[in-house]
């Protein structure tokens with residue numbers, strides 16, 4: 001797993017050979033240990049170069065090995081042997097040097113990088129810290145403040161930035177390996193001690209304590225309950241305050257607490273789940289391996305509201321030519337101004353030039369005739385969308401894909417009004433569409449594998465995590481959100497306040513609770529949908545009592561709030577009070593408390609004390625229960641799909657792995673028991689009835705999450 005060659009007479013070339021990313025598996029670590037020992041012993045060898053096969057230096061420790069008993073030589077002494085040796089070692093970094101890969105390079109005496117290479121210590125994103133000396137060597141190399149930044153965020157750094165920071169010694173557009181070999185010959189005989197990072201002092205600003213305290217405060221706020229970022233600060237603190245060996249000891253101690261934690265398991269699960277969701281399959285036998293996307297060069301976006309603008313910006317940022325369409329000149333001008341401003345703002349942040357040349361605006365649908373793929377993003381109204389699809393079907397070229405950005409309407413109904421239902425798919429973006437990483441690709445019953453492959457591929461080009469889902473009301477994400485919102489409203493009826501519910505969910509790790517999120521989205525959005533569904537407004541069945549609809553418990557609270565003209569952040573009043581219309585600072589509103597009290601009196605509800613555990617269980621277990629139903633229905637292909645939808649689209653904390661992973665962590669029997677308990681207490685709420693899949697899993701001894709697919713009633717039946 002590490003190849004040994006002697007090149008240019010005196011240079012030992014050690015190549016890591018573990019495709020695709022040369023991860024440091026036990027075999028690779030053994031290979032490095034043996035080849036380095038050999039080179040150090042060989043009198044003909046004067047220096048060494050370490051590189052990786054296939055243009056990738058090293059993607060770090062082999063994450064798949066973390067769940068197994070440790071075998072092979074450990075990383076720390078392996079890297080120490082390289083640094084302590086008396087022959088210069090040069091790391092030739094091509095592609096990527098991440099985690100243990102960069103730590104290996106930091107143990108080398110010199111680092112040469114290709115200009116396209118990227119380096120970083122992303123362990124924090126796996127619930128870990130760089131425990132092969134990274135928290136001790138990096139600060140000694142680049143100083144305390146930049147090391148804190150890199151290690152606590154895990155961000156990837158380009159070769160150019162790495163050069164500026166001092167992580168690498170040279171960057172080349174030519175072969176990094178050739179330059180490293182040349183370099184290795186030149187540095188023979190030069191003093192090695194100054195190149196051994198463990199012997200250096202960490203460069204620190206005058207107020208070390210101030211910097212560490214400030215960083216810790218920021219990190220705690222960002223962490224939302226994650227332990228790893230905090231441990232990273234503690235480890236880097238040791239690099240500034242302790243001698244090297246004591247710092248290494250601290251690094252190991254902190255790693256020991258993280259390594260077997262449920263948070264680390266959750267985040268590593270997310271790492272693989274994110275990659276797994278890209279490998280989709282359909283019941284027809286088509287899958288990502290045998291279905292080719294069609295090349296797409298010209299895309300159009302119909303409608304320049306909030307979603308259409310975000311989608312347009314995302315497409316342009318990915319370097320695609322976009323035709324943006326509005327119904328009239330006034331709307332077109334507004335859209336044009338806003339899209340251009342968004343692109344300029346984004347480019348300014350990246351110190352780049354906005355690609356306004358890729359944008360074209362029109363109100364003439366006939367201009368769509370050469371477009372390869374159209375994304376409809378008009379108002380969420382079935383009649384309107386049908387009308388748009390009919391027109392698109394007649395003006396667009398026969399093989400153009402027609403995609404809808406609906407957040408939950410029936411894709412088959414839209415496909416049915418076109419002459420090409422096989423080319424119709426859902427592309428459900430999340431607001432703001434140029435920022436949010438999630439894309440639900442909705443497979444209608446007649447969508448072709450090529451259409452699915454093309455939409456999934458386009459999502460990837462846009463830098464999105466694309467998840468293929470089946471067609472049902474709300475698809476996967478919004479379908480599961482419904483029982484979650486419903487429980488939150490019921491909790492208000494029963495005695496909670498918006499702050500109590502939100503506080504519990506934020507403590508769980510969501511960036512904002514359900515009521516703050518609703519205020520941000522705009523309360524009128526759901527109001528309109530409920531009106532259309534006959535749950536409120538003139539279409540309500542007059543026989544329904546105020547707190548019952550369609551045979552089940554219903555809370556009219558959100559409707560009543562809207563009737564008071566409280567629409568959320570946009571007009572400064574929703575479940576909270578805001579500093580101004582459009583303001584973001586939410587403060588609890590005594591008039592909402594009074595309104596809730598009066599509501600309870602009016603409906604004869606005696607308020608009770610509700611604790612945070614009940615909030616979390618009722619809201620999240622109801623959501624998880626719907627997740628099990630989506631799996632059993634074949635609307636979600638696997639638990640990983642649901643988890644990635646929630647992590648990337650709904651702010652589910654990554655260190656809790658996603659709702660389905662979390663259910664497994666809590667224990668399926670417990671989720672079942674608590675749902676049964678709440679169902680008994682609230683017999684009029686069908687969403688609390690435990691799903692048959694959950695019951696089957698528990699009855700089968702609660703198998704691990706990677707075995708759940710074996711228990712599905714109709715695997716992939718809808719996909």
Ligand SMILES: CCCCCC/C=C/CC(=O)SCCNC(=O)CCNC(=O)[C@H](O)C(C)(C)COP(=O)(O)OP(=O)(O)OC[C@H]1O[C@@H](n2cnc3c(N)ncnc32)[C@H](O)[C@@H]1OP(=O)(O)O
Nearest residue numbers: 020021023059060061062063064096098099100122131275
């Ligand atoms: C007390 C015990 C002490 C133990 C000390 C342990 C120290 C650990 C430090 C570490 O090194 S932790 C690992 C840190 N490294 C990373 O987080 C990098 C992870 N990888 C990536 O970011 C990317 O894969 C990449 C390297 C940038 C390449 O990206 P690309 O888009 O080109 O390919 P992918 O699709 O992401 O990956 C291809 C394939 O490879 C698998 N893979 C990638 N990295 C690893 C890894 N480090 N270990 C195992 N497997 C890895 C990835 O899962 C893909 O395979 P799949 O089958 O499609 O899932």
